[in-house]
Amino acid sequence: MKKVALVIATAILSVGMLMGQAKKPTLMVVPSDNWCKQNGFMLKFDNQGTVEELPDYKKALQGSSDLILVIAKISQLMADRGFPCKLLEQELKKLSQESAEDAMLTSKSGSGVAESPIDKLYKSAKADIILQITWSVNVTGPKKSVTFVLQGIDAYTGKQIASASGTGAPSFSAELPVLLEEAVLAHIDNFNNQLQNHFDDMFANGREIIVRIKKFDSWPDDFETEFDGKELGQIIEEWFQNNTVKGRFNTTDATANFMLFEQVRIPLYDANGKAMDARSFLRGLQNYLKNPPYNLTSKLMIKGLGQATLVIGEK
Amino acid sequence: MKKTGLYFALSAVLFFMSASPILSQARAKKKAMRDMEAFRYEIECVGTGVEGTYLIKVWTYSKKPKVAIEQSKKNAVHGVIFKGFAGGGRGCTSQKPLASSPEVEDEHSEFFDKFFADGGDYMKYVSLSNDGSIDSEDRLKVGKEYKIGVVVSVMKDQLRKDLEKAGIIKALDAGF
Numbered sequence: 001m002k003k004v005a006l007v008i009a010t011a012i013l014s015v016g017m018l019m020g021q022a023k024k025p026t027l028m029v030v031p032s033d034n035w036c037k038q039n040g041f042m043l044k045f046d047n048q049g050t051v052e053e054l055p056d057y058k059k060a061l062q063g064s065s066d067l068i069l070v071i072a073k074i075s076q077l078m079a080d081r082g083f084p085c086k087l088l089e090q091e092l093k094k095l096s097q098e099s100a101e102d103a104m105l106t107s108k109s110g111s112g113v114a115e116s117p118i119d120k121l122y123k124s125a126k127a128d129i130i131l132q133i134t135w136s137v138n139v140t141g142p143k144k145s146v147t148f149v150l151q152g153i154d155a156y157t158g159k160q161i162a163s164a165s166g167t168g169a170p171s172f173s174a175e176l177p178v179l180l181e182e183a184v185l186a187h188i189d190n191f192n193n194q195l196q197n198h199f200d201d202m203f204a205n206g207r208e209i210i211v212r213i214k215k216f217d218s219w220p221d222d223f224e225t226e227f228d229g230k231e232l233g234q235i236i237e238e239w240f241q242n243n244t245v246k247g248r249f250n251t252t253d254a255t256a257n258f259m260l261f262e263q264v265r266i267p268l269y270d271a272n273g274k275a276m277d278a279r280s281f282l283r284g285l286q287n288y289l290k291n292p293p294y295n296l297t298s299k300l301m302i303k304g305l306g307q308a309t310l311v312i313g314e315k
Numbered sequence: 316m317k318k319t320g321l322y323f324a325l326s327a328v329l330f331f332m333s334a335s336p337i338l339s340q341a342r343a344k345k346k347a348m349r350d351m352e353a354f355r356y357e358i359e360c361v362g363t364g365v366e367g368t369y370l371i372k373v374w375t376y377s378k379k380p381k382v383a384i385e386q387s388k389k390n391a392v393h394g395v396i397f398k399g400f401a402g403g404g405r406g407c408t409s410q411k412p413l414a415s416s417p418e419v420e421d422e423h424s425e426f427f428d429k430f431f432a433d434g435g436d437y438m439k440y441v442s443l444s445n446d447g448s449i450d451s452e453d454r455l456k457v458g459k460e461y462k463i464g465v466v467v468s469v470m471k472d473q474l475r476k477d478l479e480k481a482g483i484i485k486a487l488d489a490g491f
Contacts, residue, residue, distance in 0.1 A: 169406025
């Protein structure tokens with residue numbers, strides 16, 4: 001009898017542990033393009049005749065001690081709330097080190113590390129939630145104050161999920177780093193309250209992701225090809241209807257060659273209680289299309305927790 | 316017999332005279348607690364506190380200024396948990412309460428009865444600024460009672476962590 005109770009208790013405990021944790025989003029503090037432009041940390045490059053400007057994070061991190069201070073303060077306060085941030089500086093260093101290592105790495109037979117153009121493109125400092133910071137110093141006579149903006153942006157949907165902003169008290173004597181630290185302390189709680197609302201919504205209505213379905217040129221069919229009297233596009237939409245939380249998704253674009261689904265709400269756990277992300281969600285569709293009567297091969301690619309692309313036709 | 320009666324009456328009067336301030340203080344304390352539960356106090360931001368704290372001024376109503384000063388500490392912690400406060404000048408930012416709704420107080424009434432009892436755990440999170448001295452403009456007579464403004468510092472980060480640990484409020488990383 002005791003043994004049975006022990007087995008039941010262990011089973012309940014392990015299911016509970018499995019169900020216990022959803023995939024935790026990663027956070028990274030990044031200066032806004034506006035701040036980089038105002039402070040001269042931009043990178044100019046010629047894009048086929050058009051001069052374009054991009055924020056130069058490396059230059060910004062090397063040139064502004066205030067930026068380091070703000071990033072360190074926000075990261076410290078977020079770590080206190082259970083969300084240690086990825087550090088932009090370390091991510092950039094990691095990337096350059098990794099690419100140097102990849103360039104040097106060879107097997108005994110002399111072959112290098114395989115890397116497709118898309119792999120190269122995806123290699124950038126990234127996080128699931130970007131904490132974007134902007135500040136400006138207001139000077140009125142001898143008085144100084146700081147206007148501070150902190151925005152939380154979902155890296156995949158591009159939506160602002162939290163923000164806090166305001167202007168601090170003008171001061172005659174306080175130095176800029178002190179004013180900046182005060183600004184962070186004054187705004188972080190409101191920011192975290194909104195972040196909490198975002199997480200509450202996620203737990204209630206599922207994680208919001210973006211899904212793209214494309215086709216390879218080599219595949220002779222398209223999304224208008226019919227299976228048992230139904231177009232493939234319609235079949236895919238029905239699969240989304242059945243597998244999203246409360247059937248929530250938007251078909252933003254649908255052509256013969258391309259489908260874009262936005263505001264797709266996926267459950268945080270699959271049928272076995274395992275944490276789910278965009279990749280595991282779309283793998284369900286990949287397997288569904290692999291089976292008869294469709295028998296379609298496809299390639300699955302992801303971008304973090306919240307963006308996935310399925311390209312039908314081949315691997 | 317008459318003498319005994321006189322003694323008895325006299326000692327009763329003396330007893331009531333000596334007990335009366337204690338009783339009235341106790342009544343004032345009880346009323347202050349009722350006021351707190353009914354959110355009858357006001358909080359305003361005084362400035363950005365040091366890391367992990369809120370620096371606020373709490374306006375408390377009571378017939379006894381001493382009771383009001385003591386009650387201010389409870390009101391400050393109560394306000395930070397259930398009421399929040401508005402921003403305004405001095406670079407102050409509005410802050411939302413730690414609890415997601417005022418109903419949390421009823422849902423965990425047993426916990427909060429103990430927490431806000433005299434000498435309860437609320438004391439760990441609050442300290443009077445200026446040793447509790449009250450500016451003359453912060454001591455107002457409103458009708459029959461006083462409205463006393465006391466500047467206090469509330470250790471909100473520690474308070475939040477302990478409430479999260481006790482399961483009263485949800486942690487930001489809960490579920491991950």
